[in-house]
Amino acid sequence: MLSVAGSGWLILAFVTIERQRALRKSRMVGKYRRGVVEEEVEEVCIQLVEGQKLKCVGSMVYLGTLLTTKMKLTREINRRIGRAVAVFNDLKNIWKARGILAMTKKRIFKSCVMSVLLYNCETWVYVKNDAERLQRCCNKLVSNIIRWGRNTNQSNNGDVDGEFDWKVGEAEILDWLEGSTVKEIMNQRRLRWFGHALRQPRDAVQREWIESEIESDSKSFRIPAENAAR
Structure with a gap:
């Protein structure tokens, strides 16, 4: 009962x-x-x-x-961005620290900030505008880390330590993220979740839902007979 x-x-x-x-x-x-x-x-x-x-x-x-x-992600993405920025600001001393390697900062950023920004993105039904907003937020946070690192090196050379005196290009940000955009990360996590769901028993809710969606899509998309024979 x-x-x-x-x-x-x-x-x-x-x-x-x-x-x-x-x-x-x-x-x-x-x-x-x-x-x-x-x-x-x-x-x-x-x-x-x-x-x-x-x-x-x-x-x-x-x-x-x-x-x-209404199946919209606008409010959820606003929550994700706000919480990711809050975590980023709490770790500002780490981003500005001179004794921490850049590789260590990358790992901390991915584990503490990106995990909050893209929490539960495996199940999101997002549109192009949603992915662009998340990418802009990620670019802004990464550019701040790169700028602080450059200002630290500048002060070590005897120059004046200024805030945000350097411009950071998208190519440099993408290189700092090891070539993965936010959309690519979300697609990778979604495929990983699909694989996990398809390995569940046949009576599992996740597997039944995915198989029903694939079946409904395959009915609307017909393969020509000559291609099907191959």
Whole structure:
């Protein structure tokens, strides 16, 4: 027997799935993500066993990720950027330290800042604008580290220590990140998550969802007979 709280979470998950199906059937998912269509989703009130009603909300935080009924990532990306910048500022003494190697700073940046910026990105349904905003945030933080390092070297040579006197190009930032853009990192994590989900048992929710999506996409995309024979 499930408790009232447990049954409530199951009902909430069911309502969320049904809303996503309704959005897919309307063929307006693309416009939904860009904010072109503001279609209202029908509110559903579920009555529990003890007579309590489950209130439908427009957004909720689940496992550290902000979920919305309109399937948009704008608010979640704002949260990710704000928290990543806060962590970056807390470690400012490390970025400016002279006795810490650049390689060590890279590892700290990837483990402490990038992990916060791209938390749970494996499940994101993002658009081009979302990836560009994350990339701009990452470039700004990395450029600050490079500038502080250059100013430190300049002061060691006897010159005046100035703040942000150097311009940092995108090529140098990409080289500092070892050639990986934010979009490439998100795609790598997504593929890794897909592989993990497909290794689950056949009755697992993750595997059933991925296989159903692949099957629905394969029906709309038909391979010519001569190519299929090969």
